[in-house]
Amino acid sequence: MKRIFTFILTCTTVAVYAQNSSKYQLVPFVKTMIGTQRMGHTYPGATVPFGMVQLSPETDTISYERNGKYNPDVYKYCAGYQYDDKTIVGFSHTHFSGTGHSDLGDFLIMPSVGKLQLNPGTADDPSSGYRSPFSHDEEYSEANYYKVRLAKNNITAELTTTARVGFHQYTFPESDDAHIILDLMSGIYNYSGKNVWTYLRVVNDTLVMGYRQTNGWARNRTLYFAMIFSKPFYRHGFKSYAPKEVYRGFWHKFDQTNNFPEISGSQIRAHFDFKTTEREQVKIKFALSPVSMDGALHNLVSEVADWNFDKVKAQGQQLWEKELSKIAIQGNDELKQNFYTAMYHAMINPTLYMDVDSLYKGLDQNIHKASGFTNYTTFSLWDTYRALHPLFTIIQPDRNADMIKSMLAHYDQSPEHMLPVWSNSANENWCMSGYHAVAVLADAAVKGSNQFDAARALEACVATARKRDYENIGTYIDLGFIPDTSSGTSVSGTLEYAYDDWAIAQLAAKLGKKDIYEEFIKRSQNYKHVYDASTGFMRPRSSEGDFHVPFDPLSTSNGGFIEGNAWNYTLFVPQDPEGLIKLMGGNNRFVNYLDSLFTMHLPDKYFAETEDITRDGIIGNYVHGNEPSHHVAYLYNWTNKPWKTQERIRMILPLMYKPAPDGLGGNDDCGQMSAWYIFSALGFYPVTPGSDRYELGSPSVDQAIIHLDNGKNFVIKVTNKSPQNVYVSKVMFNGKEIKEHYIKHSDIIKGGDLIFFMSAQHK
Known part of the structure; x- marks a missing residue:
């Protein structure tokens, strides 16, 4: 603790900190x-x-x-x-x-x-x-x-x-x-x-x-x-x-x-x-x-x-105070420092990309005028579709809609006629796999947060997903998977495409487009084509259907995966956890698999495979510092041991986040790591963007009030909270007990009281 408090309150900053404390309620808790x-x-x-x-x-x-x-x-x-x-x-x-x-x-x-x-x-x-x-x-x-x-x-x-x-x-x-x-x-x-x-x-x-x-x-x-x-x-x-x-x-x-x-x-x-x-x-x-x-x-x-330097500083801090105050939490100072720094990091990106007269340079390198929206850039979508944009559907719905309009403008200006993959400053960087802009569009539309043309959004999603000459999409459509002879990330690519296809299906269902729904819901099952029942892992396979040999499920260097290994990516089926559990042999085997992910010890040789792999952000073989694992702890909610989700979340939070310079267990990735913290600290998480469900976990806040743009409040109360009481014995919403392990977006937006009753013993 001495190191943390030395970092926060050095002798040169006490006076400034005290001054700001009297002026702002939340800005002082941001530790940049x-x-x-x-x-x-x-x-x-x-x-x-x-x-x-x-x-x-x-x-x-x-x-x-x-x-x-x-x-x-x-x-x-x-x-x-x-x-x-x-x-x-x-x-x-x-x-x-x-x-x-x-x-x-x-x-x-x-x-x-x-x-x-x-x-x-x-x-x-x-x-x-x-x-x-x-x-x-x-x-x-x-x-x-x-x-x-x-x-x-x-x-x-x-x-x-x-x-x-x-x-x-x-x-x-x-x-x-x-x-x-x-x-x-x-x-x-x-x-x-x-x-x-x-x-x-x-x-x-x-x-x-x-x-x-x-x-x-x-x-x-x-x-x-x-x-x-x-x-x-x-x-x-x-x-x-x-x-x-x-x-x-x-x-x-x-x-x-x-x-x-x-x-x-x-x-x-x-x-x-x-x-x-x-x-x-x-x-x-x-x-x-x-x-x-x-x-x-x-x-x-x-x-x-x-x-007037001080005036400009104050005006900017007032803007931060306004954004931070969208969620008011109760808890000790360390919790508030983690939470409001996460809020701060979550609201840095995407970034404004237009002049005060609304002019901006488009992907076609021509000058455009943003009519009726604010144009944004810095879309790290492989990361941020998972939790950052779902967070925005709750606390930044209008801004998220402008971000989607910016993505649709990108689509219109794109010579490839595709939605952004990883875009910045009128450029497409083509970084990472999947086409996850579709998940952002589908998530907003399904949740009713769609102040944009949803039919046009579906058109853009479908055109992107049918782009046969982009990163093996044609082969994926023809074979139902990407063969390892075509890509060094064939398995993770297949799994990510399958999830994106499911998201498109949800948008099509929302708009009543049955033919598009049927096409993409079928494609969303392609994850099954890279599962090897003999080993129990997702595994690279050739265009002839043969599974790749040799095969080491812990290795990151034997091909098939991006920023992960077979043990991690086998769990990347957020669109169909029930189907994945059945595929892997049922409840007991699935729970054992999840348990082993958190408890195994990775030998040093796996960290020596590449220069970028370290033990930062890793618990066992659970890699919190890499986004494909961010939903994993919540998968216990689909088993007969949902209390293990609660246990894992409360373990991850203090290990991966602390108020110190080294307080993030991996790249923040344009706010995704921070968005995971915000959701998990509040007690729920969007495992499957494109769904209206948030899986319940174990909140670390004492209380929270989400001030919604519609003027209503969603209040989270936690009774019997303590470091030992990590298990949830009961959840009440507006006076009625929730029997499921999730809450819907529509419930949150209507406002009300969500009460977690905590215990030291699981059910």
Whole structure:
């Protein structure tokens, strides 16, 4: 406990914490450092709910390549920040939250004094460049605010944001050589050739505009900016690290390195110089746009009219307070810190992707206007369809509908005419398997949270699922499974397609489309085609139907699965648990199988198979850090031992979530890990998105009130709660006992009281 409280209440943050406690009820419980250590891949910087700008420190600049080969350290820096690092390179404006892949880190800014250094230097020798050592004792972060003292030059950096504007405040020492460095080369997931082109134009001595085009994970991404200083700079300069580009178009007639008004090239850094007095503050407003430089400037002027840093910080925190207050819980401080940090992480992504005038760049690279909806991007759908979007159907129904409209716009603009798989910034990244946007659309429609054209949504779902030339869909349709000769993830791909097909069937049933329902409900049974009764596992098989040999159900390297093994994926049939239990030999065998998943010991050799596999997020062979296992603990509800679901959930919660930098047992994956926590802490979980059911578990909150958008409240009460009382002896809803092990979405939306009666003994 000493470590946790040292992290939460350092001597430098007590005053700020106390101040905020008097102003906000819930913001003080958000601990943005949670997940910044090890594999959580969150960032501690400033952002507003679902904001376009994520302004956060970078603690290193790791190249994708090292000595011409893949650099495994890239994986550590998916969010740009690692808690164990000792130096800060600068502060950039775009970040993914909790992903297992890297990109972004656009427009890095770093203040310095003294001799100008445009090279970042190294962590081992920060004096060799502009990076600076820092201490966590002099670092503080909260929702929409980050502060740190850069020890190298004794500069205090403070960051806050609006939806489209990053607001920097740097407190300098006295100096005739104070600098603001703008690094257009820096980025997350950097490699030679990622920067396609950058352009920078100095409009006057306070306004700079430009853009950056990159070819990273998103293969064709352009982002524009407008940057305004609170104080005129007396000198500026550029340096290109691709020398042949410096004079392109100017025939050597100008010296572009000093006070020239513009520069373009692929590898550029710029500096802006000031004279400062002791403790003078130089402020920067830095706006982004997916459309144009003028769009960025319009965003800046519209969202931040003056130089009041504290006002912008407060306005952003008020937005967070509003979103966090959608669920009011009772419990101890540690519980609230876990819960409201999970709420915070759940409402960072997807991110806004349009200017204040509703213009945005579409997947077709043309400029579109979002008519009647807010356009979003950053759809990590392999992760977030499971719990994040179902959470939004309860606490963010209007915003979730806009996200679905954004997906339908993606479908309209897609040259492949498909719904998004993993999309970001007018790009389809094609990451992970399945076509899980269909589950998000079906889930919202089935639950009645469909302020969108459901018939058009069904059309898009069907077109996506019939796309024969995409990732073995044609073979899957013809054979009823994906053969291992066609894909290295043939089994998991088959299972995910089968679930998505079931989701499409539910949407078709909702709309009375019987022929489509029959087609896809039949396809949803394809999971049976990769089950091997002789071993009791899902298993790769050839196009001739032969099961793959050799076969090790614990291995992740023998093919057939993505981010898991046969033991995990055999349980991935969320659309038909009853059918799976029958297939696996009935209740007793199924319960024994589930038990073994949590209790077995994985030998070290299985963790050595790939560089990315660690023991983070693993209990036995249950991998909580990978999403395909997120429904597993709730599967006991379909057996004669539902009390084991309650037992497992209350075991998982404190092991995988705690209020510390290493407090997430795996990548947060754009809020999915956090959404699992929120649901499970409340006592129910959406095992099968596309259904209106939530499976009951064992709540860890003392009480919760979900404030619904329709003005009603859904109240969760827990009697006899204690660390020992993990079992549910009875559940009452609006005065009537629930005999089933689930509650329906329609019950939640109507409001009422759900009461859990807890016990130390199971039934």
